[in-house]
Amino acid sequence: MPLVWQEARITAAVPETPRVRRLTLAVGWGKPFRAGQHVDVRLTAPDGHQAQRSYSIASSPTRPETIDLLIERLADGEVSGFFADVAEPGDVIELRGPIGGAFVWDPAEGGPLLLVGGGSGVVPLLSMLRHRAEGAPDVPALLLTSARTPDDVIAREELMRRDAEEPNFQLRLVLTRVPGGRRIDADTVRAALAALGTPAHTFVCGSNPFVSAASDLLVEAGLPARTIRTERFGG
Ligand SMILES: Cc1cc2nc3c(=O)[nH]c(=O)nc-3n(C[C@H](O)[C@H](O)[C@H](O)COP(=O)(O)OP(=O)(O)OC[C@H]3O[C@@H](n4cnc5c(N)ncnc54)[C@H](O)[C@@H]3O)c2cc1C
Incomplete structure (x- = not known):
């Protein structure tokens, strides 16, 4: 329709x-x-x-x-x-x-689930995390997200609470505009994959440059491109 x-x-x-x-x-x-x-x-x-x-x-x-x-x-x-x-x-x-029909996750798809978001690119990943917590809390999930400063982390308190309370969820936060700040890089990707295990589904969302850079890092880390779904916000 x-x-x-x-x-x-x-x-x-x-x-x-x-x-x-x-x-x-x-x-x-x-x-x-x-x-x-x-x-x-x-x-x-x-x-x-x-x-x-x-x-x-x-x-x-x-x-x-x-x-x-x-x-x-x-x-x-x-x-x-x-x-x-x-x-x-x-x-x-x-x-x-x-x-949208491709950049979607249903609990029936299972995991492990790797979610990678830059800035406001975390928004659709939040919907997935919230749905997972209600419908499939046993699915292992890891959110790797970058923001400028701690104050810029969208849903920061919720994500930290989930990280502390949900046994199968891990949060990896990367801050870009703090002293010693960094971007998501080969090391952060490798560490996330080591913590989660090989993801069955990976979702990457953010600005065009963020999605390109993160997808390249994931493929270089050995993830099959067919398991990676992307959403580009522009910019
Ligand atoms: C599928 C999809 C989902 C989206 N979801 C969200 C969301 O949940 N939250 C959200 O805040 N945005 C989201 N966006 C981006 C949103 O659609 C707009 O592009 C954004 O709000 C800018 O619109 P604007 O009219 O304010 O800026 P414009 O007036 O169109 O542009 C102003 C300036 O910002 C630049 N610009 C435009 N978009 C971006 C961008 N994404 N990053 C950096 N610079 C940019 C332009 O080149 C221009 O210089 C999504 C985009 C898509 C395609």
Whole structure:
């Protein structure tokens, strides 16, 4: 069935990090989505100018009637600027979805599951982790994610709690803009693979340069390319 634009109401808008805002939307599509999928949003200015962008769903599919989006404010960003600074609870926006058939994980697929996210690229991986915790907590999973500083880590408290409490989940955090900071590199990839074991499924998400660099490192570390799925946010 073709996707149709529909109205969705913003029910909450709260800061997630200094650069990322979490929006909760009540959606009327009445159908389940899959962890990893995204939606398209469309804004229309009073003069008729329209702007359309994609945003991954951060929340778990077990709560399909409301979705959380985590939107990073980009310098001069037309749409992210609106969501970061202007949108408020009660506003109605146009949205269509859920979208995406390849970058999705269902508990039935099992694991081990390696999730690699750069910055806001962690968003669809959060949906997978939340779904896994509810539906398949025995599946071993490791999230390797990079952020600029500790304050920029999206869902930091949740991820640290999961790392401490969930026996089959491990968090590997890489900070890029702190003294001694680094990027995800061959060493961090090797250490993650040693800790997890060979993943059956690997998901990589972030900006174009991040996805290219991380995918190359994973292939160089010996992972078959066919087991690696990627989602590029642009940039
Ligand atoms: C499938 C998919 C899912 C996505 N999910 C999310 C999400 O969950 N959260 C989120 O914050 N974004 C997500 N994005 C990115 C989002 O769609 C927009 O591209 C982003 O918000 C920028 O839009 P803008 O209108 O603010 O910026 P624009 O006005 O389009 O661009 C402003 C400037 O930022 C640069 N730019 C554009 N996109 C990026 C980028 N991703 N990284 C770095 N620089 C960029 C442009 O080159 C330009 O210089 C997703 C993209 C895709 C394709």
